[in-house]
Amino acid sequence: MSAIIDFVNSLLWGYVLVYGLLATGVFFTFRLGFIQFRHVTEFFRVIIGSRGATDNGISPVQALTVSLASRVGTGNLAGVAVAIYLGGPGAVFWMWMVALVGIATAYSESTLAQLYKVRNADSQYRGGPAFYMQKGIGSRAMGIAFSICLLATFGLVFSAVQSNSIADAMESAFSVPKLATGIVVAVIAGVVMFGGIRSIANVAEKVVPVMAGVYLLLALYVVAIHITEVPGVLALIVKSAFGFNEAASGFTGGIMATLLNGVKRGMFSNEAGMGSAPNIAAVAVPDPHHPSSQGLVQGLGVFIDTLLICTATALMILLSGAVDYGPDGVTGMELTQNALSAHIGTAGPIFAAVAIFFFAFTSILGNYSYAENAMEFLGLGQRSSLTVLKIGALAMVIWGAIQPVQTVFNFADATMATMAVINLVAILILSKTVITLTRDYFEQRRQGVEPLFRVKQYPELAGKIDETIWNKDVAAEREGN
Numbered sequence: 392m393s394a395i396i397d398f399v400n401s402l403l404w405g406y407v408l409v410y411g412l413l414a415t416g417v418f419f420t421f422r423l424g425f426i427q428f429r430h431v432t433e434f435f436r437v438i439i440g441s442r443g444a445t446d447n448g449i450s451p452v453q454a455l456t457v458s459l460a461s462r463v464g465t466g467n468l469a470g471v472a473v474a475i476y477l478g479g480p481g482a483v484f485w486m487w488m489v490a491l492v493g494i495a496t497a498y499s500e501s502t503l504a505q506l507y508k509v510r511n512a513d514s515q516y517r518g519g520p521a522f523y524m525q526k527g528i529g530s531r532a533m534g535i536a537f538s539i540c541l542l543a544t545f546g547l548v549f550s551a552v553q554s555n556s557i558a559d560a561m562e563s564a565f566s567v568p569k570l571a572t573g574i575v576v577a578v579i580a581g582v583v584m585f586g587g588i589r590s591i592a593n594v595a596e597k598v599v600p601v602m603a604g605v606y607l608l609l610a611l612y613v614v615a616i617h618i619t620e621v622p623g624v625l626a627l628i629v630k631s632a633f634g635f636n637e638a639a640s641g642f643t644g645g646i647m648a649t650l651l652n653g654v655k656r657g658m659f660s661n662e663a664g665m666g667s668a669p670n671i672a673a674v675a676v677p678d679p680h681h682p683s684s685q686g687l688v689q690g691l692g693v694f695i696d697t698l699l700i701c702t703a704t705a706l707m708i709l710l711s712g713a714v715d716y717g718p719d720g721v722t723g724m725e726l727t728q729n730a731l732s733a734h735i736g737t738a739g740p741i742f743a744a745v746a747i748f749f750f751a752f753t754s755i756l757g758n759y760s761y762a763e764n765a766m767e768f769l770g771l772g773q774r775s776s777l778t779v780l781k782i783g784a785l786a787m788v789i790w791g792a793i794q795p796v797q798t799v800f801n802f803a804d805a806t807m808a809t810m811a812v813i814n815l816v817a818i819l820i821l822s823k824t825v826i827t828l829t830r831d832y833f834e835q836r837r838q839g840v841e842p843l844f845r846v847k848q849y850p851e852l853a854g855k856i857d858e859t860i861w862n863k864d865v866a867a868e869r870e871g872n
Contacts, residue, residue: 396805403808409654412664415815416492419499422822423829427494427690430833434691441678448516451688453592454675458668458689460595461545461757462696463603464750465556466660468743469724471704475714476722478652479642480624481631483705485653486660490697493663494690499825500818502686503527504669505677506828506844509857511767515588516860518673519761520666520814521768526855527821533813537666538765540810542780544803545667546762550784551791552803553751553758558792559724564744573792576748577785580755584781588674588763591756602749603700609742610703613734617710624709642716655804658811661697665807666814668692670764671757680861681842683832686825707734759784824852 420427427434441451449457474482500520507526508518521534521541554576558569583594614621632653634646642649662668668689677684704727708714711730715721721729724747731739762780766772771780818825827849835842846858 393801396801399805400801400808403812404651404655404804408658408808408811409651411812411815412489412496412654412658413492415664415819416489416496418819419495419822419825420492422826423495423498426498426829427491427694430687433833433836434687434694437678437684437687438691442676445676447510447514448674448676449589449592449671451675451678451685453596454671454685455688455692456595456599457592457671457757457760458692459599459603459695459757460591460753461667461671461761462660462662462692462754463599463700464754465553465724465747466656467696467700467750468704468727468747469556469559470656470660471701472708472724472726472730473722474652474656475705475708476716476720476726477644478649478656479631479644479716480628480705480709481633481642481646481649482653482656483628483702483709484632485650486657486697486701486705489654489657490661490663490693490701493657493661493697494693496815496818497661497663497668497693498683498686498690499822500664500666500669500686500814501672501689502682502825502828503818503821504673505675505682505685506824506852507856508673508860510860511772516674516676517764517767517772519670519764519768520817521765522673523669523821524813524817525768527824528817533817534768537810537813537817538768540806540813541666541670541765542762544806544810545758546765546780546784547787548803548806549758550755551787551794553754554788554791555794556724556747557751560728560740560744560747563725563728564740569792570789573789576752576755576792577788580752580759580788581781581785583756584759584784588671588760591760594756595753598749598753602746602753603695606746606750607699607703609735610707613707613710616734620710621706624706627709628705657697657701659803659807660701661693663693664815664818665811666817667758667761670761673764674760679842681828681832681835681844683828683842686829707731710734755784755788 438451438455443450503523504518507523508516511517521538524534524537525531554573557576558572561567561572562569583590632649672685672689675685708730711733713729713733728740728743731743766776766780832842844861846861
């Protein structure tokens with residue numbers, strides 16, 4: 392099994408996805424007129440002052456926090472440490488690049504998810520890549536393949552990845568047996584999961600802003616007490632990205648190792664282009680009532696995840712001097728804990744353990760919410776089928792807690808890469824629709840009016856979208872009628 396996983400990873404990551412991910416991000420960055428740079432304020436405007444949830448869907452703020460719950464997890468603490476250990480300081484630079492162009496990719500996929508969303512039997516909004524593959528491209532087979540990959544990746548494997556990091560941190564900080572940690576996490580997660588997507592959104596809305604804020608405050612403290620060293624660390628990151636400073640950093644793995652690990656861990660963390668966040672973006676009631684507004688919300692999520700939280704972790708690690716590139720050097724969560732120990736003493740491992748618990752726990756919840764959409768697309772949205780999925784996800788939480796970290800990460804890389812390739816192909820095929828929607832949105836902004844999506848202006852979409860969602864009176868839609 393390990394040999395098969397290694398072959399898939401080598402093929403997809405070494406020859407397809409690294410370049411495809413960057414190329415797709417660059418493509419949308421150019422075609423959308425550098426949206427992530429020219430319209431920075433709009434990314435925040437669609438969140439500040441947005442309205443609440445309705446009977447049909449969740450609010451834009453809840454959609455952002457659920458997507459951040461999934462994004463902000465192992466990748467932000469253990470993943471950054473893995474990237475630096477395997478790729479050197481320069482890997483952080485490539486994580487930044489993936490995020491910068493990834494904002495345009497994340498915007499595009501979530502805009503499409505909003506456009507092609509549907510109502511399920513309970514009148515709740517559902518959607519995501521599988522839906523725009525079937526309705527936009529006309530390929531249900533493509534949607535089925537994607538949904539199966541998403542179920543494997545987010546419904547099962549990623550839950551194991553998150554619990555693995557929680558168990559490692561708890562064992563290191565409190566000497567708690569890994570199996571015990573896995574069982575406790577599974578029980579707590581099960582209570583929230585069985586409450587459904589709305590329950591997950593309510594928990595994420597309360598927990599995510601607090602956990603991210605506290606973590607960033609610690610990072611600011613570390614940067615402040617090492618402020619004279621920060622310019623040198625930033626220069627080291629940039630120089631190492633192009634192989635100019637390997638000797639100084641102690642890393643001798645080569646520029647390809649730097650690029651590959653930066654892109655892989657960057658994508659694992661921010662998920663731009665993977666096709667994950669669009670699943671919760673489709674559940675939201677957009678405000679303004681236009682598909683592009685949810686694209687902007689999810690683009691902001693990439694910025695917060697990588698350019699803020701991942702950078703915070705990277706600076707704390709590199710400023711600590713805790714990185715050892717030798718064969719006896721530690722990586723993953725242990726390296727992050729060692730770095731925090733260097734900055735705040737014995738409280739470091741404890742803080743890291745608590746942080747990874749909340750980061751990874753909310754990721755487990757966010758990941759499951761994505762899987763529900765895949766089940767809906769496959770016609771398995773019944774209560775009994777979802778119960779089986781929940782039990783499977785919780786079992787993976789326990790399994791992941793006792794597995795070696797490299798085994799879990801390798802399996803996650805393989806399933807993630809497969810679904811990402813399918814999704815990247817789909818959004819490129821539908822890129823013209825994204826461009827048209829974007830122009831419409833910002834043209835209305837330039838006219839000084841609140842952007843609204845008017846179906847009659849898009850005859851090419853007739854029969855492809857649920858027009859009742861968009862043609863209803865906007866006020867009634869916001870009230871959930």
